[in-house]
Amino acid sequence: MTLVEGASPIEECNASDFGAAEDLRALAAQCRPTIIRGHCSDWPLVSIGAQGADAAMIYLAQYERGARAEYFWAPAELEGRYHYGAGPGGFNFSRETMYVRDALSRIAANGLDGGETGYLGSLSFDDHFPGLEIENSSFLVDGHVRPRLWVGNRSTIACHYDGYDNLACVVVGRRRFTLYPPDAIGDLYIGPIDHTLSGQPISMAAGAAENAVAYPRYANARARALILELGPGDALYLPKLWWHQVEALEPVNILINYWWDGFSSGRDSPYAALLLAMIAISERPAREREAWRAYFDHYVFRQNGHPLAHLPEQKHGVLGPLAHGNYGRIRTLVMRMLRGG
Structure with a gap:
């Protein structure tokens, strides 16, 4: 794990600095992004992934139980940048519902031939990979907080926010996160809230080649950005409402994350x-x-x-x-x- 040269500093600690879920709750109360180095380095999926992406995909396939999921894919010329466009529904990518095992095979093939890019996002362990969490789980989250899996090729997921706190654990490949604080919202030129790529509104300026002309206030947000890269075994605690663009940097990448709201008083958001x-x-x-x-x-x-x-x-x-x-x-x-x- 390294910080990108020139990036603003970000809090960083080691997995040994945490003892239990109460420590993560205390961290969440501060609403400050924090890198937890080596948090999941002892997971079997991390160790197997170090042998190569193929080994990691074979390991995942052992737990796959024949469920279907939505597979996102884009042609090679887009280089994995998922955004609005002239394609189906006003996006530059396509969606297909297919068996998870077939999507995993397609992602593995993409990683070899450099053709289309694709990914499966937010797959519930309970529905798609039962048992995977037995040896690949974080001691920092309560048992009722269920893990989710993200697997795909090189990609750039548009800058967005989540309404939940997030513990993102990198297990295969490298991820680059570009973070903006919640109060940068006015400088990020947010798109529609009812026509989104995958649920949350996104920044139209972050990552756009023409941002200096079309989005002049974006310079204010860019000056406040936190840019970091995480390698296998590292985790990022990301507070709710922080804007983040996520880049998967290797031909095949796998991430496991946990979303939760530890301060909710009821079911109303x-x-x-x-x-x-x-x-x-x-x-x-x-x-x-x-x-x-x-x-x-x-x-x-x-x-x-x-x-x-x-x-x-x-x-x-x-x-x-x-x-x-x-x-x-x-x-x-x-x-x-x-x-x-």
Whole structure:
């Protein structure tokens, strides 16, 4: 694992610095990307992958159970850059649903002949590779957080964010991550939120050849980028909402990741609140939006502490701790409003 020359510094530690999942929770509370060197170096898949990509693919095939998945592929001239384009659905790549074993064979063949590039993304271990996690699992995540597998050829996955914390473990090949902090969103020129490559909106500027002319503010984001390369055995803790472009650098690459939200109070996501705020506030007059910003800062972001800190706790009502039943009380109020009651 090395940092790319000229990149901004990033926190780095060794796997031995962590003892259990509680350490990862403490790291997540800081919302700071951190490289964990050697975190998965003792996994059999890492050791077998060191013998060559073919050995790793044979190892994976032992656990494959005949399920089907979506396979993404692009012609060789695109060099694995998956983005919008003139192809099916307005993208420059194609999708096919096929048996995982056939997709693995196709990826292996691509790695040999340098033709098309392809990948399988976010494959559930439980559905596609049951048992693989027995010897290839992270001690830093709770057992209910299930691993996912990514396998493919050389590729560049467009800059996007995830709504969950992410532990990304590189097991075969090398990965280059380009990271931008959440507040760089205004300089990244984000594309549509309802017509996306694979679920999340992407930056139109990051990685675009014409970004200096078409996206002048992108220079601000580029100056703040963290660029790093991870090799087999290394892991990256990536906080939720951090923008990241991911490049798989070898003919065949395999990554295992874990997504989780360790600070959720219930099943409602912050993104749902964002969408509701968009329809309720975004097109109101500028001065009214500023007024609502003050209320959000006071009640939600709590820049000055708890909004009822001046009153005894027994007087806090639904603004008391969510775990004390107030999550359900507030949710009931919201659902009643949404129903027009």
